[in-house]
Structures are given as C-alpha cells and as structure tokens.
Amino acid sequence: MIRVAVVGLGWWGRHIVRRMAGTDRLAITVAVETNLEPHREFAAEYGLKLVGSLDGALADPAIDAVILCTPHSMHTAQVLAVAAAGKHCFCEKPLALTRADAERSVAAAKAANVVLGLGHERRFEPAMRRLRELVGSGALGRFVHVEANFSHDKLAKVAAGDWRASPVDAPAAGMTAMGIHLSDAFLDLFGPITEVYARVARPVSERANGDVVSVVASFADGGTGYLNAILVTPLFIGMRVFCSDAWVEIRNHTHPDTPGPTTLIVQHRDGRRETEEFDWEDAVRHNLEAFVETIEAGAAYPFTDAHKIGNIAVLEAIGRSVAENRPVKVDPVA
Secondary structure, three states: OEEEEEEOOOHHHHHHHHHHOOOOOEEEEEEEOOOOHHHHHHHHHOOOEEEOOHHHHHOOOOOOEEEEOOOHHHHHHHHHHHHHOOOEEEEOOOOOOOHHHHHHHHHHHHHHOOOEEEOOHHHHOHHHHHHHHHHHHOOOOOEEEEEEEEEOOOOOOOOOOOHHHOOOOOOOOOHHHHHHHHHHHHHHHHOOEEEEEEEEEOOOOOOOOOOEEEEEEEEOOOOEEEEEEEOOOOOEEEEEEEEOOEEEEEEEOOOOOOOOOEEEEEEEOOOOEEEEEEOOOOHHHHHHHHHHHHHHHOOOOOOOHHHHHHHHHHHHHHHHHHHHOOOEEOOOOO
C-alpha cells in the first residue's frame, strides 16, 4: 500500500480523493492546502490530515508519494522538491509549461530514483486502449491524419482572476485543461510532432487566455493532425483517425469524471463497418494504479521520458505559435 499526500483540494484534487477511496493499492492520508478552513469538512469525510505546506507533507516519513493538483506554474518547483525528498511524484497535467522545465523534472526524478507519474488518464479509457491496438497492429494501414476534439463548459465561469483563466498558468485557452490530453494521445499513437500552427479566439467570454484553441500539427512520419478545445460549449469529446486502409472514429458520450458509454466505429476499405460500445471505466484510478504498479513492482510506466518532455515541447510551441501567428517547429526529443 502506497501512502500518499495530495497537494490541492480544488475540483480535480477532490475528484482524485473520491475516485481513490476504497482502493487497496493507494491510500491518500494527507492533504495540503494553504487555507485549511474551507477544506476541513471534506478532509474529515475522507479521513485526511490537513497540513498547510508541501514541506509539511514531505517531512512526514509515513508519506511515500505526492499527487500534485496545483496551478501549472507551480509544478516544476514542486516536482523538484518532491524528488529531492526521495518521494514518488504524480503530477497533474501539464507536467510543466516549458520544455526546459519538463527536462529538469524528468532529470530530477531519474536522479532521485523515484517514479514521475502524469495525470493523462484518457490513455486508459477502453476505447483509447482499443485504438492503440488497432494502430499498433497495422490493421488500419499507414497513418495519414488524425482529428480530435475535447471541449466542455465546466470551466466556463471561473473568475477572471482564477489561475485557470490566466494566460501564464493556462496559456492558449483550453490547451492545458483539455488539449494537452489530445497532444499526449497523438504522441503515444502516432509518434513525434515536428511542427504546429495554432490560433486562439475569444468569441464569448472575457477570459484573458481565450475561449477556443485550434492546432494543426505535422508528424515526423509525414502524417498530419488537428486538435481543438473549447471552454464555452457543452461537452463534446471525439477523435477520428484516417489511415490508408480504414478510418476509426471514437465518440465519448460523457466526461472522464462522469460514467457513460463510448462508441468506436471502424470503416474498412472493403465496405465492412464495425461498431463497438465501451462501458465507462475509471481511467483516473487506472492511471494511478499503473503509477503504483511501477513503484511497487517495477512495471514499465506507460509514459516514457520522451512522451513527458515531448508533450511539453509541443505545448510550448503552441504558445509561441499563438503569440507569433506562425508555424513553429518542435525540436526532436532524444
């Protein structure tokens, strides 16, 4: 059993505590918040000890690992502190806001011989696992193009001063909230991204970081891609993959935090169409249990160092593309 401190009891920090309650793999026993009073009832409900600083959690010898659910600009310093304390770290996405900081975090975890986990739970959804099988098997032919959307209005009404509306903590509209999951999937399924061209628009709200981000991407193997994330529209999650022998469409009918089905369709060149329905699975729990399995048994963690750094390199390039209104190259990750 891994004993864990969670840093941040906002929307997602509380969601993680709820989802992991009752698992026999991981016990969240400590919560870190700078303002303790608003969280005492929740902490009592889930048996959490409240502490006022990350240092307080890191000084606790009973804590094996830390889950970071904090503003994005805090991630790098916190990952480095957790690694320096010799504890494993699970960082909510994005790992960092610049490639250099992602490299620092990966290097620190490696030097401390601790596991660095990432909050990209969408890789663990059953339809995404099935898509990975189809792509990897060669059954679809050569990859040509991918289109993906992850949009919702769960964050549409955050206060103007909230970090989730900040162009510093959350650049390029919904990129760090939703789009980063899509770029992670792109890297996992189709390999390195070599160039991005991104645009941000603000047709509805006054939020400083924008309402919508759209990104055109080029892949190292010659394929292309497009991703979109909107912060002010009802829930829509989908992906279409076009290959030389077939195309695949995934349509999620609910958010990863809410149970509901997902449909996967494969259209073959010879006219065959296959449809699969997948029940909702707790991808947040699957991801954290993979993190624990890596800690306890040395299992291969699904996110390679190249993925961890490469996705942040893509994020940084998207931010530059938005600011400069031009395509931006993404240097390869060794």
